[in-house]
């Protein structure tokens with residue numbers, strides 16, 4: 287069946303003045319598979335739960351808290367890397383793709399975790415980090431001294447001499463993207479730290495090795511992969527010695543979103559699909575991390591002929607909105623995704639991860655509920671970074687306590703703006719020592735002092751209006767037909783107020799209203815023609831005075847600063863007959 291998403295450009299100016307615009311028509315995409323409308327909960331394993339009191343989160347800790355995911359209402363979880371690693375880049379420097387890092391436990395702990403998760407009905411997705419290995423990986427050791435078969439596992443190039451690399455391209459963590467190895471009298475390429483040499487995917491052996499890694503974990507029973515740093519898999523270099531002036535755009539063109547890179551993602555998708563064909567079982571999901579422009583992003587989903595990722599993370603709410611951006615600016619970011627995304631794919635919404643300042647900090651604590659509602663009620667997949675369900679803010683970390691190489695390799699004065707440690711501090715379970723994260727005297731990153739007033743246990747108490755209770759309700763709402771299949775109508779009602787409806791024939795219409803600004807605002811919902819006059823509050827942000835069941839006026843509706851509301855209206859035809 288051909289899926290039809292209709293971008294309806296309203297034909298007359300008159301209409302566009304009185305009606306909100308339908309920008310998404312989801313009613314033709316069947317919800318016939320688990321991954322399509324799931325919520326994916328990202329666990330940062332080092333900071334989730336420590337089971338053995340060494341101050342570092344681990345697999346047994348995660349297993350012991352899987353019930354939290356079930357209680358929250360999520361059905362799938364993806365983990366930042368748990369593989370063997372010297373830990374230079376929070377585990378994104380892997381020295382053995384087929385083993386668990388001892389700080390997290392053992393392979394049998396992982397098998398136990400997977401078993402428990404599956405018994406609880408949760409899908410588990412692992413991070414797949416194909417772009418680079420640790421310099422401690424056996425392949426790199428063998429490649430360094432040109433051991434037969436491994437010579438071209440990495441991106442090696444001659445420099446001008448031992449002090450002047452092949453070109454002047456730079457790494458993301460500062461300095462040259464090249465490091466010299468005297469044994470080979472050659473340079474290796476690394477976009478991230480010097481301890482993360484890049485694999486050479488132009489070698490068929492490397493391509494096969496990495497497919498075998500996928501199969502290894504599929505055989506263990508994992509439900510899919512999230513591919514790290516996807517745009518950078520392949521690169522094209524200028525001829526050695528063409529130094530010229532450094533040009534950031536030139537480097538970007540040489541390393542990002544190459545056709546070979548899209549093709550590699552399509553090949554990985556085929557590995558997963560073939561695996562299910564041969565072995566049965568549920569669909570194995572592939573999701574890609576690609577911080578790139580919106581046009582290129584879509585090619586990670588597929589190219590019209592061949593499928594790639596089931597979905598590729600939509601980071602534009604992170605990169606293109608701020609606490610100051612206006613409602614119409616934010617709406618244009620949402621619309622752009624639908625304008626570029628081919629209709630047969632499923633949209634997805636992300637506000638945070640282990641690389642970005644937490645939503646509560648970036649957008650303001652008062653706006654936490656509004657943003658959780660936004661991500662959960664837009665059409666498609668929702669992603670939650672652990673802690674967002676309780677509105678965790680960034681933690682407090684000093685330069686001395688810092689662990690993130692991105693900041694540690696750079697001047698101290700940049701620590702506050704560049705360290706990713708703040709969004710990685712341990713999860714706040716309860717009010718006990720270390721927020722219930724660990725019994726250790728000190729934890730790998732300090733626990734934020736904010737846990738005393740903000741933790742899961744406090745927010746779970748009966749009768750408390752909390753971010754967590756709102757999140758749980760949102761997870762339930764995500765099972766409603768209207769939220770799964772309904773059209774999206776979205777409109778700015780004031781400078782910092784936006785609203786959208788989700789509408790589905792014969793079903794209740796839901797309306798989401800959000801004043802992200804610092805002043806109250808009085809708005810009208812009359813442009814949403816599908817709303818009847820019977821609009822009742824379903825959920826409201828914790829500081830809102832509105833209660834479930836309250837009737838909302840369609841005109842002259844006053845929203846307090848930061849107030850966010852989800853309401854529903856019976857279909858017009860049912861009211862009038």
Ligand SMILES: *[C@@H]1O[C@H](CO)[C@@H](O)[C@H](O)[C@H]1NC(C)=O
Nearest residue numbers: 290292294308311313314773
């Ligand atoms: C949405 O798509 C369905 C199925 O293709 C179609 O019947 C319906 O008219 C469309 N609705 C709108 C509002 O475009």
Ligand SMILES: *[C@@H]1O[C@H](CO)[C@@H](O)[C@H](O)[C@H]1NC(C)=O
Nearest residue numbers: 424427428429430431432433
């Ligand atoms: C190359 O390095 C590997 C790993 O360190 C080592 O086992 C091997 O003996 C070395 N080979 C040569 C020829 O030096």
Ligand SMILES: *[C@@H]1O[C@H](CO)[C@@H](O)[C@H](O)[C@H]1NC(C)=O
Nearest residue numbers: 445446447448449450451529
């Ligand atoms: C390496 O080459 C650069 C550029 O030609 C030159 O400036 C430098 O002196 C050379 N260094 C050595 C050690 O030969």
Ligand SMILES: *[C@@H]1O[C@H](CO)[C@@H](O)[C@H](O)[C@H]1NC(C)=O
Nearest residue numbers: 548549550552589590591592
């Ligand atoms: C899509 O990708 C496949 C595999 O890389 C390639 O063979 C095909 O030509 C591409 N199709 C288009 C329309 O670009």
Ligand SMILES: *[C@@H]1O[C@H](CO)[C@@H](O)[C@H](O)[C@H]1NC(C)=O
Nearest residue numbers: 543544545580581582583585
């Ligand atoms: C969109 O991205 C594709 C893949 O990177 C590229 O081939 C194409 O030129 C881009 N189109 C535009 C208009 O930028």
Ligand SMILES: *[C@@H]1O[C@H](CO)[C@@H](O)[C@H](O)[C@H]1NC(C)=O
Nearest residue numbers: 607608609610611647648649
């Ligand atoms: C928002 O605006 C305020 C006041 O103009 C300014 O201090 C702040 O830096 C801005 N924040 C962002 C994220 O742009």
Ligand SMILES: *[C@@H]1O[C@H](CO)[C@@H](O)[C@H](O)[C@H]1NC(C)=O
Nearest residue numbers: 580602605606618619622623
């Ligand atoms: C995000 O912002 C950049 C820079 O302003 C702009 O070029 C791009 O189109 C925006 N993308 C989306 C999806 O809004």
Ligand SMILES: *[C@@H]1O[C@H](CO)[C@@H](O)[C@H](O)[C@H]1NC(C)=O
Nearest residue numbers: 338339340341725726727728
């Ligand atoms: C924690 O600190 C106390 C007091 O300094 C010490 O007695 C105890 O052995 C420490 N425990 C651990 C697990 O390090």
Ligand SMILES: *[C@@H]1O[C@H](CO)[C@@H](O)[C@H](O)[C@H]1NC(C)=O
Nearest residue numbers: 313767768771790791792793
């Ligand atoms: C609500 O939507 C679902 C899914 O499209 C549909 O099956 C159902 O018939 C609708 N309910 C009514 C009362 O029309």
Ligand SMILES: *[C@@H]1O[C@H](CO)[C@@H](O)[C@H](O)[C@H]1NC(C)=O
Nearest residue numbers: 609610611650782802803804
């Ligand atoms: C509201 O105030 C906060 C704190 O001063 C500021 O960061 C934010 O940008 C303001 N929001 C708007 C929309 O101006």
Ligand SMILES: CC(=O)N[C@H]1CO[C@H](CO)[C@@H](O)[C@@H]1O
Nearest residue numbers: 375378478514515575639641
């Ligand atoms: C969001 C994310 O996963 N970022 C990771 C991208 O890849 C680099 C290198 O592997 C990591 O440092 C980031 O944490």
Ligand SMILES: [Ca+2]
Nearest residue numbers: 336338342344
């Ligand atoms: Ca531990």
Ligand SMILES: [Ca+2]
Nearest residue numbers: 484518519520
């Ligand atoms: Ca690469």
